[in-house]
Amino acid sequence: MLTKITGGITAPQGFKAAGVHAGIKKNGIEDIGIIYSTVPTAAAAKFTTNKMVAAPVLVSREAVSQGKVRAIVVNSGCANACTGNQGLTDARTMAHKTAELLNLNDYEVLVASTGVIGVPLPMDKVTAGISQAAAALSENGYEAMLSAIMTTDTFPKSCAYEFTLGGKPCKIAGIAKGAGMIHPNMATMLSFITTDVAIAPDLLNQALSQAVELSYNMISVDGDTSTNDTVAVLANGQAGNKLIAAAGSQDYQEFYSALQTVCTELAQLVVRDGEGATKFLEINVTGAAHFADAKCAAMAIAKSPLVKTAFFGQDPNWGRILCAVGYSGAKTQLDKTSLAIGDLTIVVDGHGVAGFETAKLKEIMAAKDIAITVNLGQGEAAATVWTCDFSYEYVKINGEYTT
Numbered sequence: 001m002l003t004k005i006t007g008g009i010t011a012p013q014g015f016k017a018a019g020v021h022a023g024i025k026k027n028g029i030e031d032i033g034i035i036y037s038t039v040p041t042a043a044a045a046k047f048t049t050n051k052m053v054a055a056p057v058l059v060s061r062e063a064v065s066q067g068k069v070r071a072i073v074v075n076s077g078c079a080n081a082c083t084g085n086q087g088l089t090d091a092r093t094m095a096h097k098t099a100e101l102l103n104l105n106d107y108e109v110l111v112a113s114t115g116v117i118g119v120p121l122p123m124d125k126v127t128a129g130i131s132q133a134a135a136a137l138s139e140n141g142y143e144a145m146l147s148a149i150m151t152t153d154t155f156p157k158s159c160a161y162e163f164t165l166g167g168k169p170c171k172i173a174g175i176a177k178g179a180g181m182i183h184p185n186m187a188t189m190l191s192f193i194t195t196d197v198a199i200a201p202d203l204l205n206q207a208l209s210q211a212v213e214l215s216y217n218m219i220s221v222d223g224d225t226s227t228n229d230t231v232a233v234l235a236n237g238q239a240g241n242k243l244i245a246a247a248g249s250q251d252y253q254e255f256y257s258a259l260q261t262v263c264t265e266l267a268q269l270v271v272r273d274g275e276g277a278t279k280f281l282e283i284n285v286t287g288a289a290h291f292a293d294a295k296c297a298a299m300a301i302a303k304s305p306l307v308k309t310a311f312f313g314q315d316p317n318w319g320r321i322l323c324a325v326g327y328s329g330a331k332t333q334l335d336k337t338s339l340a341i342g343d344l345t346i347v348v349d350g351h352g353v354a355g356f357e358t359a360k361l362k363e364i365m366a367a368k369d370i371a372i373t374v375n376l377g378q379g380e381a382a383a384t385v386w387t388c389d390f391s392y393e394y395v396k397i398n399g400e401y402t403t
Contacts, residue, residue, distance in 0.1 A: 022129025
């Protein structure tokens with residue numbers, strides 16, 4: 001049983017954090033953060049599949065392959081992407097500086113950056129900020145750390161839970177940032193998870209892969225996959241539970257359930273904070289031949305600008321939803337497809353329901369949280385994707401992002 005707790009990313013035993021303003025961002029908000037485990041960890045991470053991969057992702061891929069990460073250093077305000085060899089050198093410098101200050105090896109440090117693409121890091125400010133953050137590390141530094149990873153986010157995204165394994169109280173916590181350029185593929189924008197559970201590195205990686213697939217990989221704000229997407233989890237074993245060493249064990253299943261809960265909650269918070277979003281849309285596709293088909297159809301709906309703008313304007317133009325399903329690539333037949341929005345059935349076996357109340361549909365579309373359910377009539381598989389609407393504000397934010 002999971003119990004929600006306070007304490008943020010440092011709620012699990014043995015973790016410290018800090019966030020400081022180094023001057024990368026002009027608004028005076030924290031822009032350098034560090035998460036640190038006081039003892040060795042098992043580590044796992046997933047990264048963007050965008051081929052225009054950012055320098056910090058390249059450095060972090062190398063580090064996590066060692067499986068012994070103890071610190072994560074993050075900057076916001078500059079993505080350090082498309083910055084050539086200098087960007088790679090700068091990312092390595094961030095890892096080295098952090099490792100030096102914390103008496104670690106360079107490969108024990110993950111590096112992450114977020115912000116504008118194509119701009120070099122102001123390394124004098126970055127290294128000074130890392131020094132300040134390392135000196136400020138504490139169990140109370142979780143709020144400042146969370147602030148340090150935010151860019152266009154309008155609210156912080158964090159959660160923490162306690163649960164029991166073999167009679168030992170265990171904790172897991174996570175933070176995330178992201179509001180735009182959200183369409184993950186094997187990762188999300190930036191998300192970091194800590195836990196004091198003892199688990200074998202290969203099983204931690206397996207659990208993260210499974211959890212990511214059903215959480216971060218099931219959201220979309222605007223269909224754009226970032227160059228910097230990273231989700232990482234550190235497990236330091238300080239809870240004292242018996243090492244989880246078998247995927248079929250009850251302890252593994254309970255840990256995985258906790259991890260998936262954290263990932264799903266954070267993923268949904270990212271969607272709720274979608275740039276300019278006014279509505280949270282849950283898209284359920286059922287009756288698919290395979291999970292891949294269900295996800296494909298749901299993602300097509302989630303990414304459709306016509307669907308998203310219709311929900312923003314509360315326009316009952318439901319044909320846009322079926323149109324997206326039709327071009328998604330999922331196996332589907334019109335005469336077997338049904339559609340409901342909220343509790344209102346609109347289409348059955350490919351035909352619009354005669355006499356359904358347009359006024360009722362507009363009322364449903366006026367709500368902040370709306371469920372869309374499509375039954376493909378092809379099998380038993382299902383998938384759920386979370387997205388948001390497109391508003392005038394989304395265009396304004398992204399039309400002025402660097403100015």
